[in-house]
Amino acid sequence: MKRRETALMAMLIAILLITSCTSVKPTERYVYESSDPNALYYTNPIVLERADPWIYEHTDGYYYMMASVPEYDRLELRRSQTMTGLAYAEPVTVWEKNESGIMSKNIWAPEIYHIDGKWYIYFSAARADREFDHRMYVLENASANPLEGEWELKGQIRTGYEVFQIDASLFEHDDIWYMMWSGAGAKGNTLYMAQMENPWTLSTSRIMLTEPEYEWEQRAVVHVIEAPEVITYNDRIYLTYSASFCDANYNMGLLTASADSDLMNPASWEKSEEPIFVSNPHANAYGPGHGSFLISRDSSERIHVYHAVDGQGTGYGCDKARNVRLQPYSFDEAGELQLGSPVSRGFTLPTPSGEARFELERYASSLSNEALVEDEYFSGGKGIRLGKRSEKVKLAEVRAPETGLYALTLSYSNGGNAAKQPISINGRKVEFEVESNAAHVQSSLMVELKGGVNELELxxxxxxxxxxxxxxSYIDLAAGEAIVKPGLALTRTTQLEALAEESSLQLVSHALNMPEGYYTVAAAYRAAAADASVAIVVNEESIPLQxxxxxxxxxxxxxxKLSGETKLQLEKSGEVELAYLRVLAAPPEHVELRFVNRQTGIALQPNNGSKEAGEGYRQYNITDTPAQKWQLEREVDGSYYLKNAISGLYMTVRGERAVQEELSKVSEQRWLLQYAAEGSYRIVSASSGLAPTAIAADPNLYENLSFEAVDGRDAQVWYLTQKE
Structure with missing residues (x-):
């Protein structure tokens, strides 16, 4: 059951002159709502009306997902070659509840595993006449693809106690399989564990791992701890669990043990006194828990899968209110598990590292069957063969989070002489230089994609x-002489550190051929000393960075504003770490855009959609009203006026707040858009340095927007989006 870990291929592209850029037109769409599983980003939640999500990565290249359905009457299974693609995978019902007797009511928390060549699904179920008297059961399937074949009931997991028991979960350590579960105990639902003889039989008596004892574990009439899951990191075992009821009170706790200890000795496990993952009221994200843990395709990132609800109180209990979310997690230098905070509905993140891959056989519907090939060394074991002039493959919906430079990599095999492989990008042709007698080779080009939908054709x-x-992959001008480095999700700390470690230069220079237009030029940095400075030098003109x-x-x-042959240099003095330089098309003018808050997932608008001068601003759930739409008007110094579409008035600083006023070209009406990653910006007053900040996620609060000094909070970060 070990996760497949694909080696991370470091890709370096040396380049001195870029000639593949095209002009950025003001009508381009800056869209973040994705309908394509291969997008370079995703938006939470990924699946609605599902709870207790379990995702299992198998060696066949697929991720398999199960979850509790709100009807609690069946087991659904879906699969995808990417984690985020599970959002678009068709769920298949692989088993349905009995009409009566055992397993006829409340089918909960399924998990799927592949053990010794067969598939197993573990779940808990009750009887229709005793709907909350659950037991644990296991199904077996010998098919290679668990969406096919027959699921045979192997029976009830016998623990030696005929009491309420749910949430069976397995892990393997030192060639021993363990099962954990939640069952009735003296103080409420309690965590237990035993070793396994085979996938349907326990080989030892159970031990009690922990029972409800802290306030955060007892926020329900019945005290509940449940949903155990294991992560192994370095020399320790981390056992997470969920506590309290499944509404907004839900949260997560932690047990840890040394990897070389006797795991069947309760004394080996140390319990944290405080929860490790709790509700985030600022993001309207409540009751997080009961998930699973994964490693990205290239093994460089850890991903936490969990469910949460979007509010508290009436309407935000269990059942349909819960939805499935993905977000990165990490371990700090001391080995402490860091899950962060649950993200809001609409929160946009880069896809898990290594996932923005388009398997060409999936787009080959226009080709004959003879054009499909099988090759065990190809990704997924399959590919296509283009051997006739009429043959082509179209990727009609390639979504990029922002206009900019990307690395386009083609993986191929060529049994003959060197050749060229054409590919068109939004109608513009580029060509790969294909090596002779090359097997399973990757070649890369640097191309420009526009923010939103792009079309690729081979x-x-x-x-x-x-x-x-x-x-x-995203392209960045890295802190190294004329080196271009791709890297999905450039805000990932691990990748930033890797880039920074590879360069200690004081002066970095790049020669670019830039179509005329406005650009955002951003440097990634940290740990700047008080006397440190960084400047971008554009054709000998030095522009200091804050x-x-x-x-x-x-x-x-x-x-x-850049045009034609442009020499960009990055200068630094004093102590400051630099990772890379980004060059992106600036946000467009005269296009109706929304500002959607990164932390809360809701949009900036005048109070109550007012058209009156003097009104302040709030945030509200995303709607189609003009009150949430803004146009940017750029000044020659790169600052902007922000015009509201419903009122025609401009955001203006007055003291420590902002109001709507007529345009008068005063400095209080000028705003700087400071790049914050993944197509998002801070909106900073050019006169006061204050930035709009979401201070609450509740859209029913009349005024929940303040204007504060710039800091690192997500509450000050806004996506520029345009609904299609």
Missing amino acids: RYGDKLLELDYVEL LESSSEWAYSSVQL
Whole structure:
């Protein structure tokens, strides 16, 4: 049951002159709502009306997901080659409850595993005449694909106690399989564990791991701890669990043990006195818990899967109110598990590292069956063969979070002479130089994609080639001489540190061929000393960047008008760490955009959608009203006026707040858009340095927007979005 860990391939592209950029037109869409599982980003929640999510990565290249359905009457299974693609995978019912007797009511918390060549699903169920008297059961399937074949009931998991028992979960350690579960105990639902003889039989008596004892474990009439899951990291075992009722009171706790200890000795387990994952009222994200833990395709990132609800009180109990979310987690230098805070509905994140891969056989509906090939060394074991001039493959919906430079990688095999493989990007043709006699080789080009939807098409070139996949990565001008580095999710600390470690240069220079237009040029930095400075030099003109002293990675950016042959240099003095330089198209003018808060997932608008001058601003759930739409008007210094679509008035600083006023071209009406990653910005007053901040996630509060000094909070970060 070990996770497949794909080696991370470091990709370096040396380049001195970029010629593949195209002009940025003001009508381009900056869209973050994705309908494509291969997008470079995703938006939480990924699945609605599901709870207790379990995702299992198998060696066949697929992720398999199960969860409790709100009807509690069946077991659903879905699969995808990416985690985020599970949002679009068709759920298949693989088993339904009995009409009467055992397993006829409240089918809860299924988990799927592949053990010794067969598939097993563990779940808990009650009887229709005793709907909350649950027992644990296991199904078996010998098919290679668990969506096919027959599921045979192996029976009830016998623990030696005929009492309420739910949430069976397994882990393997030192070639021993363990089962954990939640069952009735003296103080309420209690965690137990035993070793296993085989996938349906326990080999030892149970031990009690922990029972409800703290206030945060007892926020229900029945005291509940449940949903055990295990993470192994370095020399320790981390056992997470969920506590209290499944509404907004739900939260997560932790037990830890040394990996070389006797895990069947309760004394080996140390319990944290405080919960490790709790509700985030600022994000309207409540009751997080009962999830699972994964590692990204390239093994560089850890992902937490869990469910949460979008509020508290009436309507936000269990059942349909719960939804499934993904977000990264980590371990700190001391080995402490860091789950962070649950994110809001609408929160946009980069796809788990290594997932923006387009398996070409999935897009080959226009090709003959002879054009499909099997190759055990291809990703997923399959690919396509383009051998006729009429043959082509179209990727009609490739979504990028922002206009900018990307690495486009093609994986292929070529049994003959060197050749060219054409590919068109939004109608513009580029060509890969294909090596001779090359097997399972990857070649990369630097291309420009627009924010929103892009179309890619691969056609037959001048000879037959076998193609595996196309993969996309962000491009950055790294802190190294003329080196371009791709990396999905550039805000990931691990990747930033890796880039920073590879360069200690004081002066970095890049020559670019830039279509005329405005650009955001951003440098990633951290740990700036008081006397440190960083400047971007554009064709000999030095433009200083504003730095903060934070130990966390941050961006400092400027808006610049660039055209033609451009020499960009990055200068630094004093103590400051630099990771890379980004060059992106600046946000468009005269296009109706929303500002959606990164922390809360809701949009900026005048109070109650007012058209009156003098009104302040609030945030509210995303709607189609003009009150939530804004147009940007750029000044020559790169600052902007922000015009509201419903009122025609401009956001203006007055003291420590902002109000709507007529345009008068005063400095109080000018705003800087400071890049904050993944197509998001801080909106900072050019006159006062204050930034709009979401101080509560409840849209029913009349005024829940303040204007404060810039800091590192997500509450000050806004996505620029445009609904299609």
